[in-house]
Amino acid sequence: MIKTCCLLCLLFLSLCSFAQKSDSCYGVLITKTDPDTTRILYVRNTAGNRLTVYTVRDGIVAEATAYHLDGAFLYSDPLVAGQQMKDSLSIAFQDKDHAVIINRRDRYILFSAYYTRFKQEVQIKHSIMALLNLLSDAIGDYPMTNALPLMTYAPQLQQQISRATIVTQRSQADIRDTWTCTYSYNEHHRLIRISAASSEETRFRKKVNYNGAFARSIITYRNIESRQTTNRTIHYDKNNHSTIKYQDHYEETGKNRETLTAVTLSWHDLGILRKMEPSLADVIELLKPTKK
Numbered sequence: 001m002i003k004t005c006c007l008l009c010l011l012f013l014s015l016c017s018f019a020q021k022s023d024s025c026y027g028v029l030i031t032k033t034d035p036d037t038t039r040i041l042y043v044r045n046t047a048g049n050r051l052t053v054y055t056v057r058d059g060i061v062a063e064a065t066a067y068h069l070d071g072a073f074l075y076s077d078p079l080v081a082g083q084q085m086k087d088s089l090s091i092a093f094q095d096k097d098h099a100v101i102i103n104r105r106d107r108y109i110l111f112s113a114y115y116t117r118f119k120q121e122v123q124i125k126h127s128i129m130a131l132l133n134l135l136s137d138a139i140g141d142y143p144m145t146n147a148l149p150l151m152t153y154a155p156q157l158q159q160q161i162s163r164a165t166i167v168t169q170r171s172q173a174d175i176r177d178t179w180t181c182t183y184s185y186n187e188h189h190r191l192i193r194i195s196a197a198s199s200e201e202t203r204f205r206k207k208v209n210y211n212g213a214f215a216r217s218i219i220t221y222r223n224i225e226s227r228q229t230t231n232r233t234i235h236y237d238k239n240n241h242s243t244i245k246y247q248d249h250y251e252e253t254g255k256n257r258e259t260l261t262a263v264t265l266s267w268h269d270l271g272i273l274r275k276m277e278p279s280l281a282d283v284i285e286l287l288k289p290t291k292k
Contacts, residue, residue, distance in 0.1 A: 023047045027270035029287065030149050034263040039287055042150050045276055049126035052079075052276060053146045054283045061280040065146055069128045076143040079277065087143035091131065093119050098162075106140045108164045118160075137220075139179060139196050139204050140166045149265060152234065152244060157208060157215060159189035166196065179203055188213070214238045227253050242267040 025045045032038040041054040049070070055063040064079035074089040092101040098115035100108040110118060121130035135142050136151040164181035177198055184193040190213075196204035205221040218234045234246040243266050250259040270286070278286065 025050075025273050025276045027273045027286075028150070029268045029270055030153075031266045031268070032149060032263060033266075034261050040146065040149055041270075041283055041287065042147075043273055043276055043278070044128075047126070049128060050276055051128045051132075051147065053150075054079075054278075054280075055146055056283065056287060059284065061283055063146060064280065064283075065143075066277055067128055067144075067147070069122070069126045069131065074128070074131060074143075080280070084143075089142055091122060093123070100134065102135070102140060102142070105167045106165070108134065109162045111159055111162055114158070114160045134160070137194065137204065137206065139164075139168075139181065141168050152265065153241075153267060155208075155215060155218060157191040159185045159191070164196075177203075186210075211238065229253070 023045050025043050028042045028044075030040045030042070032040065036057075039056045041056070043052040043054075044050065049068065051067040053063075053065050053067070054061055061080060063083055065083075066077045066079055068075045068077070072091050074091070076087040076089075078084055078086065090101075090103055092104070093099070094101065098110045098112050100110060100115075100118065102108065118130060118134065121127040132144060132147055132151060133154070133156045135144065136148065136156065138144065138148060161181075161183050163183060166179045166181060168177050168179065169175075170177065179196040179198055181194060181196040181204075183191065186192050190208070190210070191206075192208050194204065194206040195202060201223065202221075203223050207219045208215055209217045209219070215236050217236065220230075220232045220234075222230045222232075229251040231249040232246055234244060236244060243264065245262070245264050248259075248261045248263065250261070251257070273286075275282065
């Protein structure tokens with residue numbers, strides 16, 4: 001019996017060791033043209049708890065951030081000198097209300113079936129993508145801006161969030177705003193509308209138009225502290241999943257300035273990569289055009 005237990009222990013340790021060694025990583029390159037060209041490299045591990053993002057402009061890595069989901073925290077670590085400081089995001093669960101608490105103050109009430117699945121994805125599987133997808137509308141103060149282009153390719157439109165309350169800090173004043181977020185779904189349990197408003201104003205609106213079960217366009221309105229308003233219209237082509245086109249209309253309060261920008265995102269799979277966090281020189285070499 002003791003011999004059998006020892007053999008089982010050795011087998012378990014061998015399997016754990018194999019799992020750690022087999023946790024490979026793979027890359028995706030998104031090229032953003034507006035009309036300047038920015039290339040964003042995403043590196044994910046197969047375990048799903050790590051994501052590294054490199055932003056390349058004019059042949060130089062302008063930003064690089066490593067995300068790591070560990071327990072109840074998502075950590076964001078800069079990899080380029082002079083970049084923003086380290087940041088983190090906390091996650092807590094309240095089973096009674098099917099609530100996800102972000103940073104101890106933002107409260108997302110989920111539908112019961114989705115809550116169970118989401119909690120398992122985050123607590124047990126440590127899935128960064130599950131967490132980022134929940135927060136992909138970026139209404140709150142979250143360290144995930146450079147991950148948003150990746151989220152654009154797989155918008156979460158299923159019936160997930162029932163309602164939410166989100167608190168934001170103004171950048172130029174010691175004032176916090178509280179936003180009540182409402183979510184509307186169609187008869188097929190697919191998202192059609194989001195609205196985030198305080199008692200005085202609406203900060204965020206989102207409307208989804210469908211062609212059958214396929215999302216044809218997503219229209220968003222975002223007001224950042226009443227200083228800049230962005231209206232964005234994203235167009236999806238069901239015959240071409242690798243390319244997304246959208247328009248941004250910016251209005252700057254006090255400057256009487258309007259800007260209209262047309263943006264194209266192009267997706268390219270890079271396959272298995274050797275390193276989860278390649279050096280800046282390795283990133284530039286990796287993104288060089290292949291010789292024919």
